[in-house]
Amino acid sequence: MEGQDLPYVLIDHIGGKHGVYEDHVEFLEKHFHLITMTEYLENKKFLSNKIRAIYMWYHRPVINEELLQSLPNLKIVASSGVGIDHLDLKLISSYGVKVSNTPFVVSTDTADLGMALMLASSRRLVEGYQIAVSPDTEYFPADWLGAEVSGATLGIVGMGTIGYKVAERAKAFEMKILYHNRNRRNKEEESAVGAIYCKKIDDLLQQSDFVLLSVNLTPQTHKLIGKRELELMKPTATLINTSRGLVVDQDALVEALQNKVIKAAALDVTYPEPLPRDHPLLKMKNVIITPHIGSATKKTRRLMMENMMESIQAGLAGLPIPNEVLL
Amino acid sequence: MLRSKAFSLLKPIPLMSGQSNLAYKFIRPAIASHGHCCHRRSVDYRQRYKTHPGSAGGRTISAPQTKVMAEEELPGVLILDIGGTHGVLENLAALLKKHFRLITMKEFLQNKKEMSKKIQAVFVFECRPIIDRELLESLPNLKVIGNSGVGVDHLDLKMISSFGVKVTNTPHAVADSTADIGMALMLASARRLVEGCQIAVSPDTKYFAVDWLGVEVTRATLGIIGMGSIGYRVAQRARAFDMRILYHNRNRRRKEEEEAVGAHYCEKMEDLLQQSDFVMVVVSLTPETHKLIGKKELGLMKPTATLINISRGAVIDQDALVEALQNKVIRAAALDVTYPEPLPRDHPLLKLNNIIITPHIGTATVQAIRMMAEEAITNMLAVLNGQPIPSEVFPK
Numbered sequence: 001m002e003g004q005d006l007p008y009v010l011i012d013h014i015g016g017k018h019g020v021y022e023d024h025v026e027f028l029e030k031h032f033h034l035i036t037m038t039e040y041l042e043n044k045k046f047l048s049n050k051i052r053a054i055y056m057w058y059h060r061p062v063i064n065e066e067l068l069q070s071l072p073n074l075k076i077v078a079s080s081g082v083g084i085d086h087l088d089l090k091l092i093s094s095y096g097v098k099v100s101n102t103p104f105v106v107s108t109d110t111a112d113l114g115m116a117l118m119l120a121s122s123r124r125l126v127e128g129y130q131i132a133v134s135p136d137t138e139y140f141p142a143d144w145l146g147a148e149v150s151g152a153t154l155g156i157v158g159m160g161t162i163g164y165k166v167a168e169r170a171k172a173f174e175m176k177i178l179y180h181n182r183n184r185r186n187k188e189e190e191s192a193v194g195a196i197y198c199k200k201i202d203d204l205l206q207q208s209d210f211v212l213l214s215v216n217l218t219p220q221t222h223k224l225i226g227k228r229e230l231e232l233m234k235p236t237a238t239l240i241n242t243s244r245g246l247v248v249d250q251d252a253l254v255e256a257l258q259n260k261v262i263k264a265a266a267l268d269v270t271y272p273e274p275l276p277r278d279h280p281l282l283k284m285k286n287v288i289i290t291p292h293i294g295s296a297t298k299k300t301r302r303l304m305m306e307n308m309m310e311s312i313q314a315g316l317a318g319l320p321i322p323n324e325v326l327l
Numbered sequence: 328m329l330r331s332k333a334f335s336l337l338k339p340i341p342l343m344s345g346q347s348n349l350a351y352k353f354i355r356p357a358i359a360s361h362g363h364c365c366h367r368r369s370v371d372y373r374q375r376y377k378t379h380p381g382s383a384g385g386r387t388i389s390a391p392q393t394k395v396m397a398e399e400e401l402p403g404v405l406i407l408d409i410g411g412t413h414g415v416l417e418n419l420a421a422l423l424k425k426h427f428r429l430i431t432m433k434e435f436l437q438n439k440k441e442m443s444k445k446i447q448a449v450f451v452f453e454c455r456p457i458i459d460r461e462l463l464e465s466l467p468n469l470k471v472i473g474n475s476g477v478g479v480d481h482l483d484l485k486m487i488s489s490f491g492v493k494v495t496n497t498p499h500a501v502a503d504s505t506a507d508i509g510m511a512l513m514l515a516s517a518r519r520l521v522e523g524c525q526i527a528v529s530p531d532t533k534y535f536a537v538d539w540l541g542v543e544v545t546r547a548t549l550g551i552i553g554m555g556s557i558g559y560r561v562a563q564r565a566r567a568f569d570m571r572i573l574y575h576n577r578n579r580r581r582k583e584e585e586e587a588v589g590a591h592y593c594e595k596m597e598d599l600l601q602q603s604d605f606v607m608v609v610v611s612l613t614p615e616t617h618k619l620i621g622k623k624e625l626g627l628m629k630p631t632a633t634l635i636n637i638s639r640g641a642v643i644d645q646d647a648l649v650e651a652l653q654n655k656v657i658r659a660a661a662l663d664v665t666y667p668e669p670l671p672r673d674h675p676l677l678k679l680n681n682i683i684i685t686p687h688i689g690t691a692t693v694q695a696i697r698m699m700a701e702e703a704i705t706n707m708l709a710v711l712n713g714q715p716i717p718s719e720v721f722p723k
Contacts, residue, residue: 017536058537108545112568116514123511123692125685129521132684133677137669140686142453143416148694150503172567173507274532282528289527290520291535297518297543 006033007316008050010040010071012060020057024305028055031309037061049073053312059086068095076315078308079325081295082106082162083244085217089327099325100311103161105303110214110294111165114242117266118210121238121288122149147209147236147263150174155208157201157224158215158243159185166212167193178204205232210240217244225249230256238264242294245271254280257287268294401428402711403445404473405435405466407455415452419700423450426704432456439465448473448707450700454481463490471710473703474720476690477501477557478639480612484722494720495706498556500698505609505689506560509637512661512683513605516633517544521683542604542631542658545569550603552596552619553610553638554580561607562588573599600627605635612639613723620644625651633659637689640666649675652682663689 009032013019020028028034032055040047048070054063056079061067063077074097079087082103092099120126123146131137131144150173156163159181167177170193177195179185184197198204201224205211211233215221225239226249233239239262241248250271256262264286273292281287295301307323314321404427408414414431415423423429428445435442446466449458451474456462458472463486471493472482479496487494515521518541526532526539545568551558554576562572565588572590574580579592593599596619600606606628610616620634621644628634634657636643645666651657659681668687676682690696702718709716 017534017538019537021538108569109543112514112544113518116511116518116520119507119511120515120520123508123685123688125511125515125683126521126524128685128688129683132669132686135672137672137686139412140669142413144686144688145691145693145696146688148504148692149507151694169564169567172564173510174503273535274527277530277532288520288524290518290523291527291532291539293518293523293539293541296540298540299543301540 006031007052007312008033008035008047009053009055009312010035010037010051010061011055012037012057018058018060020055021301021305024302028305028309031313044070052076052316053078055308055312056080063087063092065091068092068097076100076312076321078311078315080304080308082110083217084325085244085246087325089325093327098315098321100308100315100321100323101325102304102307102323104323105300105307106295107161107165109297109300110162110242111169113268113290113294114162114166114212114214114240115169117240117242117268117288117290118154118212118238119149121240121264121266122147122152122210126288127285149210152176152209153178153207155179155198155204155211156195157181157204157211157213158221159195160214160216162242163212163214164189164193166214167195178208180204201229202232205229206234208237209234210238212240213243213247215243215247217246221247223247223249225253227252227255230261233262235260235262237262238266240266242268245269245273250281254284257281257284264288268292401426402447403428403430403442404707405430405432405446405449405456406452407432413453413455415450416696419452419696422697422700423704426708444468447471447711450703450707451475451482458482458487460486463487463492471495471707473707475696475699475703477505478612479720480639480641482720484720488722493710493716495703495710495716495718496720497699497702497706498718500695500702501690502556502560504692504695505557505637506564508663508685508689509557509561509607509609509635510564512635512637512663512685513549513607513633514544516635516659516661516683517542517547517605522680542633544605547571547604548573548602550574550593550599550606551590552576552599552606552608553616554590555609555611557637558607558609559584559588561609562590573603575599596624597627600624601629603632604629605633607635608638608642610638610642612641616642618642618644620648622647622650625656628657630655631658633657633661635661637663640664640668645676649679652676652679659683663687 011020011034013036014025015022035047035051049072051071052073052075054077056077058080076098077092078100080102082101084101087099089099153176154170156166156179159179170177177193178198179195180198180201224247230252253265257265266288268290269292270289275282311321311323404423406415406429408431409420410417420429430442430446443465447468448471451472469492472487474494474496477496477498479494482494484494548571549565551561551574554574565572572588573593574590575593575596608620619642625647648660652660661683663685664687665684670677690699706716706718
């Protein structure tokens with residue numbers, strides 16, 4: 001097919017630290033005529049009528065009312081990843097535009113990272129690494145100890161696809177698994193991973209050695225974990241967040257960690273990202289922070305791209321859209 | 328988990344005189360100890376443990392002769408020291424004191440004549456005290472070396488045996504925590520957790536790059552070299568990540584054991600090395616496994632593969648590893664053990680960015696070191712009481 005017969009799809013840019021991966025472009029260009037934001041702005045008059053989809057790679061390009069107004073033939077926005085808190089769904093929907101995400105392909109990687117953070121925090125892996133490589137180290141102290149993960153109690157807040165995969169993994173460590181979710185999972189799903197439902201989040205917080213957050217960020221989960229919730233946790237407990245930074249009241253978390261209300265935190269997400277360089281969380285020994293890498297593996301990012309491509313194709317063909325996000 | 332299940336199993340069993348109750352749990356085969364029924368009890372145990380740190384040992388280890396005995400009558404056990412840089416941790420010393428009269432190296436050296444007769448056992452903690460011929464010659468009543476930990480490469484088994492002294496280790500107490508460190512290192516290396524952490528906290532970071540990527544653990548191929556109780560527990564965990572599991576071992580595991588974790592036996596280590604995305608070394612250090620992984624073996628691995636070592640540093644030819652990492656023969660390494668420990672501060676491994684090193688923390692958890700002491704106590708008591716020894720190590 002000639003390039004001009006392919007549907008026009010808007011992207012932010014190619015390559016660099018934030019752009020669509022160069023090794024994805026070849027594949028995408030077999031199916032779409034990709035238009036970068038710069039190209040669009042340079043030739044707005046012609047392209048605004050042509051563009052029928054937006055391929056939104058890691059929150060770029062930003063979609064606002066102005067952009068939506070200028071793209072009369074826009075049918076679908078395909079957003080990478082699972083979180084859609086960066087999108088104004090109501091606004092987009094009011095333009096008759098559909099939205100898709102990629103919840104399933106990211107789930108194993110994000111669950112793996114949740115396990116990685118739990119193990120690393122519990123066994124003080126980052127601190128241990130610093131001891132092992134520090135120029136000042138003369139011997140390894142025998143009384144430098146972590147806490148056991150195997151056999152401990154894990155509380156999963158948010159038992160969606162990712163939460164459930166965390167439970168599957170944690171079961172192999174013979175952990176006792178509690179979960180809190182809007183809806184209770186059915187009996188078979190619970191017993192397959194040995195998970196016990198806590199209708200009240202308080203029960204989960206009080207019993208868990210590790211509390212792992214895997215909820216979507218919504219108005220209901222905004223600052224779900226605040227001062228009160230942290231105080232319900234055991235002083236020996238660790239908070240792990242692989243969802244969105246805003247699910248935790250960060251000021252309350254700083255205070256809780258400083259006052260040993262809880263033992264430690266391991267965060268793949270913060271608010272904002274990165275944190276301001278003078279933020280107190282960056283200075284704490286009992287905190288591990290990773291740069292939002294829940295889905296950051298080569299294979300998963302490729303699958304995400306393929307999923308987004310399929311969603312756009314279906315959306316443009318008027319077919320049911322895989323992974324459509326409904327209002 | 329093993330320990331807690333065993334504890335709960337023991338509750339209804341009355342104490343037999345002369346039989347350490349704890350011995351019972353360690354006789355149970357490690358891999359047969361998994362099931363769902365004990366989850367709750369497992370938690371009960373932990374909570375007891377947390378609220379009453381002294382209770383677990385007191386409850387479960389019931390020394391035969393502790394009725395009304397004065398301290399002097401307890402069997403003498405030599406240790407390096409209590410507390411300090413290399414000494415036995417204070418809470419573990421308290422545990423040992425319930426059954427033994429502890430004699431520190433200093434006390435022994437100050438009053439050798441009297442102490443040498445009293446000492447019936449040595450509790451070896453973090454490879455100390457060093458057991459040499461001179462020490463063995465000076466302890467005529469020595470019956471057992473109770474090693475805390477599973478590796479005994481620091482002990483000259485033949486020489487010790489020639490003095491009629493037995494050696495015991497703690498394979499059961501270490502299995503979970505060491506398997507966990509193996510998984511932690513695999514995940515951390517694959518997902519570049521340490522590097523990620525450095526980016527997240529660095530003063531220079533202005534944004535997080537979207538093109539900064541790791542490799543997947545789920546559905547990758549894991550090759551386990553050494554399928555003992557730790558290797559098997561790694562396999563149990565890795566299975567939950569839908570990993571394809573290969574293993575190489577002197578002896579092939581039974582079919583049921585293989586099927587329970589979905590592990591495929593590679594009689595030749597080469598086959599495992601060529602196919603694995605992650606190679607985890609979990610063998611004992613013996614003359615046969617010394618430098619088991621050298622230039623040739625590293626060359627067989629995939630350029631995208633990661634080497635993880637949770638056994639002993641000398642199992643890997645470190646010079647060959649440095650070269651392989653520098654020349655991208657393999658992707659990365661994650662080592663809980665090196666040779667020596669710590670490495671000399673100018674060692675090239677400390678300067679590479681495709682490596683994670685941790686300070687030999689396979690068993691460094693509050694729970695594991697306590698269980699190791701308990702297992703060692705059980706072993707030493709069994710030897711001193713002439714009973715079946717749960718975990719004796721024999722010279723080849």
